[in-house]
Amino acid sequence: MKTTELNIRDPFVLVHGGKYYLYGTRSATCWGPADGFDCYVGGDLENWEGPIEIFHRPHGFFADREYWAPECVAYNGAFYLFSTFGAGNRKQGVYVLKSASPTGPFLPFGERLTPEDWNCIDGSVCFEDGIPYLSFSHSLLDIPDGEICAVRLSPDLSRAEGRPFKLFSASEAPWARPVPFARAEFGIEGDAYFTDGPYIFTADDGKLYMTWSSWSDHGYAVGAARSESGAIRGPWKQLKEPLYPENGGHGMMFRDLDGRLIFTLHYPNDKYLERPVFRQVLADKSGLRLAE
Numbered sequence: 001m002k003t004t005e006l007n008i009r010d011p012f013v014l015v016h017g018g019k020y021y022l023y024g025t026r027s028a029t030c031w032g033p034a035d036g037f038d039c040y041v042g043g044d045l046e047n048w049e050g051p052i053e054i055f056h057r058p059h060g061f062f063a064d065r066e067y068w069a070p071e072c073v074a075y076n077g078a079f080y081l082f083s084t085f086g087a088g089n090r091k092q093g094v095y096v097l098k099s100a101s102p103t104g105p106f107l108p109f110g111e112r113l114t115p116e117d118w119n120c121i122d123g124s125v126c127f128e129d130g131i132p133y134l135s136f137s138h139s140l141l142d143i144p145d146g147e148i149c150a151v152r153l154s155p156d157l158s159r160a161e162g163r164p165f166k167l168f169s170a171s172e173a174p175w176a177r178p179v180p181f182a183r184a185e186f187g188i189e190g191d192a193y194f195t196d197g198p199y200i201f202t203a204d205d206g207k208l209y210m211t212w213s214s215w216s217d218h219g220y221a222v223g224a225a226r227s228e229s230g231a232i233r234g235p236w237k238q239l240k241e242p243l244y245p246e247n248g249g250h251g252m253m254f255r256d257l258d259g260r261l262i263f264t265l266h267y268p269n270d271k272y273l274e275r276p277v278f279r280q281v282l283a284d285k286s287g288l289r290l291a292e
Helices: 182-186
Strands: 008-016 019-026 036-042 049-056 065-075 078-087 090-099 107-109 120-128 131-138 147-153 160-169 196-202 208-216 219-227 236-238 249-255 261-267 275-284 287-290
Touching: 008 065, 008 249, 008 261, 008 275, 036 065, 065 120, 078 120, 090 120, 120 196, 131 160, 131 196, 160 236, 208 249, 219 249, 219 287
Parallel strands: 196 249
Antiparallel strands: 008 019, 019 036, 019 065, 036 049, 065 078, 078 090, 090 107, 120 131, 131 147, 147 160, 196 208, 208 219, 219 236, 249 261, 261 275, 275 287
16 A cells, blocks of 8 residues: 555554554544554555454454554563543543554553543553653643643553653643534533644754644644753643644654654544554754754
């Protein structure tokens, strides 16, 4: 399959063994009943084999909706898929699946990683001094000014250690705007800001950044923040302008097989039309920008 034929949201790329493994949310089941995740495998970023179903809802598994944003991490000889899951009788949360292969099959592993009494989505793992942390979105369903938070994970990635800590709120970004559909879609009165898709990485300038998504003057967008301390706890300074300003979102960064820093997100942000887009990233004095 060509990249233009893929219909996924929230793309995530694992580079492993000289190949690209592409994961994402199935567009067809994003907003309704859902039961699985897929992977696509390629030697470049244009031609893909798949879909390969890597997880299918086991009998008795609680989640029947909101199979969102799978991110695969190779760690200690195994592969871990961090994913959002939802069900009608509990709040959205981030969980982890485990496999011996990047193409699965993945099986549920460990505990819920985000608090039971929080609505949380879009978990992403990063390491600091060898210690794993999960960054995630604390939803506007709980708080009008959505947050990006993080929590330390156990060494085997099976559970959270301690309570989450806040990294920043959506409204701290100069480009972020209240969502115009907060009342119609969520029943929220007044201004409400959302966060999703956090991803922490080190750019070519050696600094620690995070990309994340919210609403801008032109709709769904991806912005970036830089850690002033160089550590996960920040403080995080928001870059003034969004990295990708219009009708695209939930991005992440990876190094391609030539060592270049590549940004991927889904575009357009229109139901059943989403596809992954790949752009090289450049870092300079002003922060980050996408190559033409």
